[in-house]
Amino acid sequence: MSDRLDIQAVLAVLKSVLQPYQGTVPLHEPCFAGNELAYVKECIETGWVSSVGKFVDRFEQQLADYTGAKRAVAVVNGTAALHACLLLSGVRRGDEVLVPALTFVATANAVAYCGATPHLVDSELKTLGMDPKKLDAHLRIVADVKQDSCWNRTTGKPIRAMVPMHTFGHPADLDALAEIANHYRITLIEDAAESLGSFYRGRHTGNWGRIAALSFNGNKVLTTGGGGAILTNDEDLGTRAKHLTTTARVAHPWELAHDQVGYNYRMPNINAALGCAQLEQLPAFLEQKRSLAERYKKAFFSHEGITFFMEPEHARSNYWLNALMLDEEEAGQRDKLLELTNRNGIQTRPAWTLMHRLPMYRSCPRMDLSCAESISRRLINIPSSAVLGAEHAPS
Amino acid sequence: MSDRLDIQAVLAVLKSVLQPYQGTVPLHEPCFAGNELAYVKECIETGWVSSVGKFVDRFEQQLADYTGAKRAVAVVNGTAALHACLLLSGVRRGDEVLVPALTFVATANAVAYCGATPHLVDSELKTLGMDPKKLDAHLRIVADVKQDSCWNRTTGKPIRAMVPMHTFGHPADLDALAEIANHYRITLIEDAAESLGSFYRGRHTGNWGRIAALSFNGNKVLTTGGGGAILTNDEDLGTRAKHLTTTARVAHPWELAHDQVGYNYRMPNINAALGCAQLEQLPAFLEQKRSLAERYKKAFFSHEGITFFMEPEHARSNYWLNALMLDEEEAGQRDKLLELTNRNGIQTRPAWTLMHRLPMYRSCPRMDLSCAESISRRLINIPSSAVLGAEHAPS
Numbered sequence: 001m002s003d004r005l006d007i008q009a010v011l012a013v014l015k016s017v018l019q020p021y022q023g024t025v026p027l028h029e030p031c032f033a034g035n036e037l038a039y040v041k042e043c044i045e046t047g048w049v050s051s052v053g054k055f056v057d058r059f060e061q062q063l064a065d066y067t068g069a070k071r072a073v074a075v076v077n078g079t080a081a082l083h084a085c086l087l088l089s090g091v092r093r094g095d096e097v098l099v100p101a102l103t104f105v106a107t108a109n110a111v112a113y114c115g116a117t118p119h120l121v122d123s124e125l126k127t128l129g130m131d132p133k134k135l136d137a138h139l140r141i142v143a144d145v146k147q148d149s150c151w152n153r154t155t156g157k158p159i160r161a162m163v164p165m166h167t168f169g170h171p172a173d174l175d176a177l178a179e180i181a182n183h184y185r186i187t188l189i190e191d192a193a194e195s196l197g198s199f200y201r202g203r204h205t206g207n208w209g210r211i212a213a214l215s216f217n218g219n220k221v222l223t224t225g226g227g228g229a230i231l232t233n234d235e236d237l238g239t240r241a242k243h244l245t246t247t248a249r250v251a252h253p254w255e256l257a258h259d260q261v262g263y264n265y266r267m268p269n270i271n272a273a274l275g276c277a278q279l280e281q282l283p284a285f286l287e288q289k290r291s292l293a294e295r296y297k298k299a300f301f302s303h304e305g306i307t308f309f310m311e312p313e314h315a316r317s318n319y320w321l322n323a324l325m326l327d328e329e330e331a332g333q334r335d336k337l338l339e340l341t342n343r344n345g346i347q348t349r350p351a352w353t354l355m356h357r358l359p360m361y362r363s364c365p366r367m368d369l370s371c372a373e374s375i376s377r378r379l380i381n382i383p384s385s386a387v388l389g390a391e392h393a394p395s
Numbered sequence: 396m397s398d399r400l401d402i403q404a405v406l407a408v409l410k411s412v413l414q415p416y417q418g419t420v421p422l423h424e425p426c427f428a429g430n431e432l433a434y435v436k437e438c439i440e441t442g443w444v445s446s447v448g449k450f451v452d453r454f455e456q457q458l459a460d461y462t463g464a465k466r467a468v469a470v471v472n473g474t475a476a477l478h479a480c481l482l483l484s485g486v487r488r489g490d491e492v493l494v495p496a497l498t499f500v501a502t503a504n505a506v507a508y509c510g511a512t513p514h515l516v517d518s519e520l521k522t523l524g525m526d527p528k529k530l531d532a533h534l535r536i537v538a539d540v541k542q543d544s545c546w547n548r549t550t551g552k553p554i555r556a557m558v559p560m561h562t563f564g565h566p567a568d569l570d571a572l573a574e575i576a577n578h579y580r581i582t583l584i585e586d587a588a589e590s591l592g593s594f595y596r597g598r599h600t601g602n603w604g605r606i607a608a609l610s611f612n613g614n615k616v617l618t619t620g621g622g623g624a625i626l627t628n629d630e631d632l633g634t635r636a637k638h639l640t641t642t643a644r645v646a647h648p649w650e651l652a653h654d655q656v657g658y659n660y661r662m663p664n665i666n667a668a669l670g671c672a673q674l675e676q677l678p679a680f681l682e683q684k685r686s687l688a689e690r691y692k693k694a695f696f697s698h699e700g701i702t703f704f705m706e707p708e709h710a711r712s713n714y715w716l717n718a719l720m721l722d723e724e725e726a727g728q729r730d731k732l733l734e735l736t737n738r739n740g741i742q743t744r745p746a747w748t749l750m751h752r753l754p755m756y757r758s759c760p761r762m763d764l765s766c767a768e769s770i771s772r773r774l775i776n777i778p779s780s781a782v783l784g785a786e787h788a789p790s
Contacts, residue, residue, distance in 0.1 A: 029442055030442055030444065031442075032439045032440075032442065032444075036439050037435075037436055037439050040432075040435050040439065040665075041432055044427045044431050044432050044435065044669075045427075047424055047425055047426075047427065049425065049427075049613060049618060049620040049669065052613075076471050076472070076621065077471070077659050078659070079642075079658070079659035080659070093510075104651075105642060105651075105653045105657070106642070106659060109642070109656055109657065109658075109659075112656045113508075113656075115488075115510065218444060218447075218663070223444060224663075225444040225663030225664065225665040225666060226471065226659075226661065226662075226663040226666075247474075247500060247501070247504075253737060254733055254737060254743070254744040254745065255744075255745065255748065256499075256500075256744065256745075256746075256747045256748055257748040257752075257753065258500045258748075258753055258755075259753070259754055259755075260754070260755055261504055261507045261508075261755050262500070262504065263474070263504075264472050264473070264474035264475070264501060264504075264621075266621065267621075268613070268619075268620030268621040268666065269620065270435075270620040270665065270666070270669070271620060271621075271663065271665070271666070274439075274444065274665070338649055342648060342649060348649070349649040349650075349651065350649065350650065350651075351651075352651045353650065353651055353652040353653075357652075358652065358653055358654070359654055359655070360653075360654075360655055360656050
């Protein structure tokens with residue numbers, strides 16, 4: 001192990017950036033500085049708190065307007081959004097779905113809910129997302145295109161979809177991935193759970209595939225308590241998404257009938273009310289988050305043995321969760337740094353346990369995952385709340 | 396068709412009971428007269444709106460205290476609660492689960508989510524729930540108990556669980572159903588989505604089986620916007636329910652690992668805040684609802700051709716949704732009555748479309764369903780909000 005990395009020095013740099021904040025600095029906390037209470041009050045006073053109500057409609061329209069997607073369907077959380085995206089893309093029992101090994105477990109779980117199998121893909125260092133070059137090389141070896149579908153030669157199963165995830169809000173290389181999806185006849189679904197406010201080549205993430213999932217969990221750029229959304233540019237698919245996530249009820253003034261196995265994935269109106277208020281503040285949150293990232297960047301510039309992760313080329317990231325990357329030879333220091341920072345009131349954490357290290361996905365088909373392994377050994381997420389980048393913060 | 400039933404006279408009776416309420420009288424609307432806004436405000440001001448927070452813990456404890464169940468686990472809605480109950484009871488792909496034909500579609504959908512098949516059971520007139528006598532007779536013909544499990548002789552599949560639903564808040568005949576479950580080695584799961592505040596032989600519904608599901612959707616006795624809960628008297632099962640519904644995350648200060656395919660079914664704190672405020676008012680809501688039911692009972696007493704449905708013997712019902720039952724020979728008048736009442740600003744609706752009439756459950760195994768068919772032809776739900784039974788209402 002090298003001794004270039006002085007973890008006490010790293011702690012000092014973090015403290016200098018986060019200096020004015022007293023007590024424990026959380027990894028990410030929400031900020032309610034707008035119309036949250038006013039809108040929620042309106043729900044309570046009018047009695048419209050549940051699954052129908054004007055805030056759901058308004059939130060969906062605002063999301064569509066902001067992201068540029070033709071349709072947005074608000075749902076109960078990001079996992080539900082992913083599950084619905086997969087079902088709407090025709091993923092069925094026995095299929096395989098390409099997902100990154102480096103992701104939050106929901107990406108793989110949503111595949112499992114469909115009775116399908118995650119097929120694990122390596123990440124690239126410059127985006128932390130699916131590596132298109134390695135994926136292409138892998139598919140050349142294992143995949144056949146037959147009858148306009150992609151088949152895994154080894155398992156005999158169809159590879160129905162790929163779900164690149166925009167890690168910590170940094171867009172994956174969407175053009176390259178879309179080209180592979182197109183070439184191999186694989187449906188592209190974006191897991192944009194972490195990337196609200198992130199743009200790739202000037203266009204909001206979630207617009208490159210057939211359909212995409214957003215999340216508004218409490219730790220995200222904006223929150224609805226729990227919540228998520230489905231984005232699509234296919235009007236008909238948007239209508240089917242709304243139908244599938246609202247118990248597939250057939251419209252009628254009083255009859256209660258349903259035409260398929262549907263899901264109770266609707267976002268309640270009271271959560272959408274929070275969402276409307278939060279979306280109004282999104283530009284400010286993003287500015288603050290980018291300002292914080294800028295401060296981290298400066299502070300860690302030329303720091304030996306550790307690098308602050310910057311947005312990939314062609315991307316404008318939301319910097320949802322800021323990340324430090326230890327040099328490979330410093331990986332052994334990761335846990336000590338985690339312990340030191342958490343003990344000193346600065347919440348930090350490693351990347352998620354890689355999917356093939358979890359007992360339920362241990363035997364999934366996969367390619368060489370050496371880059372994801374390397375990232376997993378070396379990455380540390382550091383405090384990222386928008387408020388930490390607010391104007392009154394030190395420059 | 397008989398001409399005993401004068402639908403104009405039925406409308407007049409409904410109007411007389413609902414007389415002081417202007418405009419359209421909804422089937423069921425929530426009432427927020429307590430600490431809803433105060434608690435929600437606290438969430439927003441403290442920043443704790445999401446999946447961890449004191450209101451979730453408090454709501455779970457209050458639910459356990461009120462229902463008498465050892466453990467309550469708050470989840471995102473009643474459908475999620477049912478799905479988790481089935482998974483925790485070991486329901487797996489290829490199993491059959493006994494569910495009433497007369498139920499909201501979520502009961503059957505939750506079975507389908509597990510890859511299992513609903514096996515449809517008839518209802519009885521006195522409870523509107525599963526008919527234990529007919530079920531027993533049916534199982535005598537189709538079921539074998541082998542290796543401590545119940546097998547459907549016809550399909551060759553295990554009958555793993557039964558899910559009686561307490562229709563419109565009226566408890567099914569739980570003692571008799573529990574006896575059958577025990578005799579045939581079938582796990583009893585209560586679908587108590589509609590029966591918060593309903594007691595059977597002095598004990599709250601949800602305490603008779605291994606596990607039970609509650610719902611707090613916007614139309615229920617109390618609402619959290621969207622929400623549900625799992626009840627159980629098995630501490631260990633309660634712990635497993637919490638784990639399964641919180642992404643099966645393994646406890647660790649910073650590592651992010653999961654030990655099984657889990658679900659993102661947590662109730663957000665802001666929704667639990669509503670729930671805490673609503674639970675405080677539950678006794679008042681129940682009193683009002685029973686007072687309204689009493690008024691309906693008196694008003695329809697001795698009305699020719701139609702009967703107001705009263706709580707079954709040994710039950711104290713929450714009267715979640717009040718119901719009128721047309722005499723069999725008046726069934727042809729049902730749609731006319733629905734049209735007339737809805738046109739006159741009194742929201743009414745028929746029972747749910749029976750499960751075997753829905754395209755996705757058409758070919759499910761089933762017994763004779765003649766009683767459910769009869770109820771379905773004749774039943775009409777009428778306005779049931781607690782506020783309609785409030786003290787200022789006419790006697």
